[in-house]
Amino acid sequence: MAFNQEAYKELELIVGKRYVTQDIAERECYRSIMAESSAHSGPFDGETPIPGAVILPGSTEEVQAIVKVCNKYDIHFKACTTFWSVMGFVGDEDSLQIDMKRMKKMEFHERDQYVIVEPYCIGAVVQVEAMKRGFNVNMAGVGCSSSTLAGASSWVAFGPSSCFMGVASENFLAVEWVLPNGEILRTGSLGSGGDWFCGEGPGPSTRAILRGTQGTAGSFGVCTRLAVRLHPWPGPTVLPSYGTIPAYKLVPQWNIKTYTLNFPDWDGYANTINYLSQNQDIAYLGHRQYNMWGRYIKLAMIKMLLDPDGQLADVPKYMEDPFIKEQTEKCRIDLQVVIVGMTKRDMEWKEKAIDEILRRVNGWKNEFMLQPEVQDWVALYLLRLGHKNLNYTLCSSYEGSGGLSNNVFVTSQVMEEYHQLREEFDKTHNGLAATGGDSEMGALSTLGGGGITGYEFFQWFDRHDRSSIDDCRDFIQNYSQKLCDKYGFGTDMGNWNNTARHPDTGYYYTQEEQNEMFAGAPQPYLFTYQFLIKKAFNPKDLCGSYYRTLDPACLKK
Amino acid sequence: MALKDFRAMMERDSYCNSCKWIPYDKIRSQRFAENCPTNLYYQFHLYSVRGKWQAAQTYLDTQEGTLGKDPLIKQYGYDFNSSPDFLESVQSCTTCGSCDVSCKVCRFNLEPLAFNIELKNEAILRGFVLPQQKEAIEALKKEQTLITGVKKADRQAWAKGINFAADAETVFFPGCKYSYDPELQAYARKAAETLINAGVKLGFMGDADMCCAGRAYQQGFYDEFNARADANIKAFQAKGVKTIVTPCADCYHAFKRLYAARGLNVKVLHLVEYLDELIKSGDLKFTKNVDMVVTYHDPCHLGRQGEPYVAWNGTEKKIMHQVHTWDPPRPRYNGAHGIYDAPRDVIKSIPGVKLVEMERIREYALCCGAGANTQVNFPEFSAATASERVTEANTTGADALVTACPWCEANFKNAVDENGNKIDVIDIIDLVARAL
Numbered sequence: 001m002a003f004n005q006e007a008y009k010e011l012e013l014i015v016g017k018r019y020v021t022q023d024i025a026e027r028e029c030y031r032s033i034m035a036e037s038s039a040h041s042g043p044f045d046g047e048t049p050i051p052g053a054v055i056l057p058g059s060t061e062e063v064q065a066i067v068k069v070c071n072k073y074d075i076h077f078k079a080c081t082t083f084w085s086v087m088g089f090v091g092d093e094d095s096l097q098i099d100m101k102r103m104k105k106m107e108f109h110e111r112d113q114y115v116i117v118e119p120y121c122i123g124a125v126v127q128v129e130a131m132k133r134g135f136n137v138n139m140a141g142v143g144c145s146s147s148t149l150a151g152a153s154s155w156v157a158f159g160p161s162s163c164f165m166g167v168a169s170e171n172f173l174a175v176e177w178v179l180p181n182g183e184i185l186r187t188g189s190l191g192s193g194g195d196w197f198c199g200e201g202p203g204p205s206t207r208a209i210l211r212g213t214q215g216t217a218g219s220f221g222v223c224t225r226l227a228v229r230l231h232p233w234p235g236p237t238v239l240p241s242y243g244t245i246p247a248y249k250l251v252p253q254w255n256i257k258t259y260t261l262n263f264p265d266w267d268g269y270a271n272t273i274n275y276l277s278q279n280q281d282i283a284y285l286g287h288r289q290y291n292m293w294g295r296y297i298k299l300a301m302i303k304m305l306l307d308p309d310g311q312l313a314d315v316p317k318y319m320e321d322p323f324i325k326e327q328t329e330k331c332r333i334d335l336q337v338v339i340v341g342m343t344k345r346d347m348e349w350k351e352k353a354i355d356e357i358l359r360r361v362n363g364w365k366n367e368f369m370l371q372p373e374v375q376d377w378v379a380l381y382l383l384r385l386g387h388k389n390l391n392y393t394l395c396s397s398y399e400g401s402g403g404l405s406n407n408v409f410v411t412s413q414v415m416e417e418y419h420q421l422r423e424e425f426d427k428t429h430n431g432l433a434a435t436g437g438d439s440e441m442g443a444l445s446t447l448g449g450g451g452i453t454g455y456e457f458f459q460w461f462d463r464h465d466r467s468s469i470d471d472c473r474d475f476i477q478n479y480s481q482k483l484c485d486k487y488g489f490g491t492d493m494g495n496w497n498n499t500a501r502h503p504d505t506g507y508y509y510t511q512e513e514q515n516e517m518f519a520g521a522p523q524p525y526l527f528t529y530q531f532l533i534k535k536a537f538n539p540k541d542l543c544g545s546y547y548r549t550l551d552p553a554c555l556k557k
Numbered sequence: 558m559a560l561k562d563f564r565a566m567m568e569r570d571s572y573c574n575s576c577k578w579i580p581y582d583k584i585r586s587q588r589f590a591e592n593c594p595t596n597l598y599y600q601f602h603l604y605s606v607r608g609k610w611q612a613a614q615t616y617l618d619t620q621e622g623t624l625g626k627d628p629l630i631k632q633y634g635y636d637f638n639s640s641p642d643f644l645e646s647v648q649s650c651t652t653c654g655s656c657d658v659s660c661k662v663c664r665f666n667l668e669p670l671a672f673n674i675e676l677k678n679e680a681i682l683r684g685f686v687l688p689q690q691k692e693a694i695e696a697l698k699k700e701q702t703l704i705t706g707v708k709k710a711d712r713q714a715w716a717k718g719i720n721f722a723a724d725a726e727t728v729f730f731p732g733c734k735y736s737y738d739p740e741l742q743a744y745a746r747k748a749a750e751t752l753i754n755a756g757v758k759l760g761f762m763g764d765a766d767m768c769c770a771g772r773a774y775q776q777g778f779y780d781e782f783n784a785r786a787d788a789n790i791k792a793f794q795a796k797g798v799k800t801i802v803t804p805c806a807d808c809y810h811a812f813k814r815l816y817a818a819r820g821l822n823v824k825v826l827h828l829v830e831y832l833d834e835l836i837k838s839g840d841l842k843f844t845k846n847v848d849m850v851v852t853y854h855d856p857c858h859l860g861r862q863g864e865p866y867v868a869w870n871g872t873e874k875k876i877m878h879q880v881h882t883w884d885p886p887r888p889r890y891n892g893a894h895g896i897y898d899a900p901r902d903v904i905k906s907i908p909g910v911k912l913v914e915m916e917r918i919r920e921y922a923l924c925c926g927a928g929a930n931t932q933v934n935f936p937e938f939s940a941a942t943a944s945e946r947v948t949e950a951n952t953t954g955a956d957a958l959v960t961a962c963p964w965c966e967a968n969f970k971n972a973v974d975e976n977g978n979k980i981d982v983i984d985i986i987d988l989v990a991r992a993l
Binding site: 019021023024025026028029030031032033035036046047049050054056082083084093099101102104106121122124125128129144145238239241244245246248297308309311312313314315316380381384385386387388389390391392393394395396397426430431432433434435460461462463464465468 | 600615666880886887893
């Protein structure tokens with residue numbers, strides 16, 4: 001098999017020879033090596049297939065023409081931009097990878113408080129341009145280097161700011177969507193000839209089709225433009241920074257404060273999240289961020305990162321520093337919050353609200369994190385969310401394990417058990433970075449005021465070390481998944497995308513295999529619903545298998 | 558190191574794509590947020606270090622005969638012959654090091670810049686040398702310069718009549734571009750005269766003044782660089798040189814970093830550092846006003862790559878089971894200690910001059926497009942990069958773009974911005990001279 005050359009000639013006519021390629025090394029770069037991106041898929045040294053060609057369209061019309069060519073020749077295609085997730089890559093050979101990099105226009109509508117973005121508007125640039133206008137946008141937890149459009153349309157995309165701004169599905173307005181058959185659907189208000197201010201109408205609403213909670217995982221054609229909500233930003237129009245690389249810090253602002261809240265127990269943590277979720281005006285951002293490096297090293301890591309000449313080798317030395325040692329122990333259960341005052345009175349009220357919450361849960365503010373330069377570093381880190389690559393710092397690869405739940409009071413109760421599980425694992429295995437058992441990271445994210453809580457435990461491994469890869473897989477499949485099963489949390493995050501390729505043969509999963517997988521799922525009707533949606537919108541199944549479906553005929557009686 | 562020694566880094570890279578942007582914390586607008594000249598121009602992933610980390614893995618598998626190590630994945634072998642784009646992505650990289658800085662905001666175990674240069678060397682070892690490169694290397698061997706069409710005999714023409722001290726321990730090293738470019742020779746002269754007039758006992762290598770070959774290294778010509786560097790080190794030692802002052806950013810980097818690694822043990826100063834010292838000590842005084850608003854372009858090899866060499870010979874050591882460290886700790890070279898303040902202090906000290914900044918500055922400045930001789934090897938791409946930078950300069954409203962590198966200067970002088978406008982390009986030597 002090879003890429004259809006008749007189709008290739010037609011693609012050249014659409015974008016010009018400069019923006020389409022079959023060069024073998026060019027195509028090789030559009031393969032996901034699962035240890036190098038957010039895979040949530042074992043085996044972690046796996047790779048996705050190489051595409052048959054890569055194309056860079058420059059407009060919606062070009063995308064539409066490309067998709068029509070794919071339909072004409074039955075070519076599978078996948079559009080992606082920032083390639084953070086395995087779902088953005090093609091699922092089988094001889095497919096067409098559509099790289100949306102050339103589409104990066106932005107259009108602000110200040111009066112109606114939304115911005116229309118094209119795919120290559122990454123979170124950082126949308127935020128930068130929004131702040132100039134007194135606004136901000138919800139930044140997905142994946143970080144500012146990822147596409148705002150991709151997060152809002154195709155995946156969960158909650159993040160630290162979601163406690164104030166809502167998750168992806170709440171920020172998603174009208175969409176311009178090239179359907180898998182090449183038709184263009186303009187949704188919501190846009191679909192009735194109006195503006196982009198509403199995703200529901202007047203005009204066709206596709207919220208339950210395109211969006212939902214998880215999105216379509218890039219498996220339903222191509223979203224070429226999308227409007228997302230703008231939210232109030234009372235801070236400076238440009239985030240002013242100081243400090244030497246890598247310790248960039250925010251110049252202190254009177255109305256921006258960061259605190260690391262500590263709790264004596266997990267009930268205090270859960271109650272605090274509950275207070276902040278139910279009173280969404282208090283925290284502008286909320287995240288358990290730095291624990292991702294591990295419970296024992298998190299403050300030592302920050303100390304090291306504040307030194308331009310810092311080295312990972314310095315971390316053990318900092319861990320022995322009496323002050324850091326004491327504060328790390330006090331920081332066992334923690335939550336970072338950023339409060340942003342709209343007015344002086346508002347700021348005073350938010351400060352009081354945080355203090356009152358801490359009083360109620362017997363919590364305190366961590367003293368190490370109160371140091372001015374630490375506060376300034378944390379403020380810039382969390383507001384911009386520009387340090388995604390710290391996900392790889394310790395030993396080059398990580399996999400998230402754990403998952404999502406709609407109840408922080410349930411998830412918080414498994415934290416210590418998870419911590420113990422990892423501690424025990426580290427006594428007999430050397431493959432994962434042993435930095436403190438509990439390496440949970442999770443945004444204070446809520447859907448409509450109390451829906452989703454993430455609890456993602458970082459498992460740090462070295463892709464260059466076979467035994468390290470094996471240990472990571474072993475932990476997720478034989479330890480973490482069992483904990484998820486025990487508490488009814490469903491599929492462990494580390495196994496979410498295991499349809500990226502089979503563990504032993506082939507690439508992605510057929511409908512028959514999906515039927516087998518989902519027939520016994522706790523909520524099988526979700527997948528039968530998606531089966532019908534797929535049948536209606538993507539009958540030729542041209543966009544990959546990450547959209548999970550179950551043939552209703554296969555439902556277990 | 559050889560390319561195969563980068564295997565661990567290739568596998569430890571991530572798909573974060575930070576290498577395509579200036580550090581996210583420093584982004585001030587969408588328009589000037591991207592940093593990689595080749596990725597800006599060619600657009601495909603391959604033209605970024607992220608793409609090359611991945612492409613090089615299969616390339617190495619092909620070379621080493623290990624294709625198909627994963628039986629589930631079809632690998633298609635290739636080399637520079639079967640993938641002309643891979644070759645172009647390697648050869649066109651300006652080695653500006655911007656990806657290196659952005660990567661190291663978070664990463665401690667990757668060396669993108671060194672990898673980019675190693676790939677260039679790999680291409681050369683496999684016989685893939687551009688015709689322009691062949692010519693330049695022949696010129697280096699024959700005339701001791703990488704500039705083609707010039708003669709060694711004409712190298713010192715700019716210095717005629719300058720009263721250099723024969724027994725000086727401080728020597729002025731103009732570099733090839735200042736020595737041969739008729740538009741720039743006057744600045745070399747002004748630089749030397751300014752130092753001498755400020756009381757510096759300044760010498761010159763005379764017949765031993767030859768190419769530093771730093772730009773050969775940038776293109777991956779290790780052997781040619783090493784030969785030239787060793788000869789120059791001997792010449793410096795024979796003359797008893799204690800300090801080298803150069804107005805060229807590439808020469809500065811070559812001496813400070815590359816020669817130091819080969820045993821050169823002298824103080825290396827860029828001219829702006831020396832001028833800054835002289836101004837601050839009162840030995841250089843300005844007498845005229847220069848009413849002008851200027852913006853300053855940080856040359857890659859003076860800025861982020863201008864950090865001092867730190868000798869290191871160690872090995873990887875994992876702690877806490879899997880955390881990567883080095884024993885002893887390895888130098889970071891992340892741009893934290895580049896030369897950024899000295900040129901700015903010089904500019905700001907000139908009466909009447911107002912400095913306004915572009916968005917991409919200091920360690921995350923955009924390349925001028927002339928690194929690794931791309932202005933000769935890939936002129937269209939090089940011009941597009943210069944145009945991108947001139948566009949940025951023009952948005953500041955400055956009257957002129959000032960720089961401290963002759964290669965940047967020459968590239969900018971030929972450039973127009975995206976609206977077809979030029980900008981006055983001023984050598985920092987000239988700016989200083991206007992106020993004396």
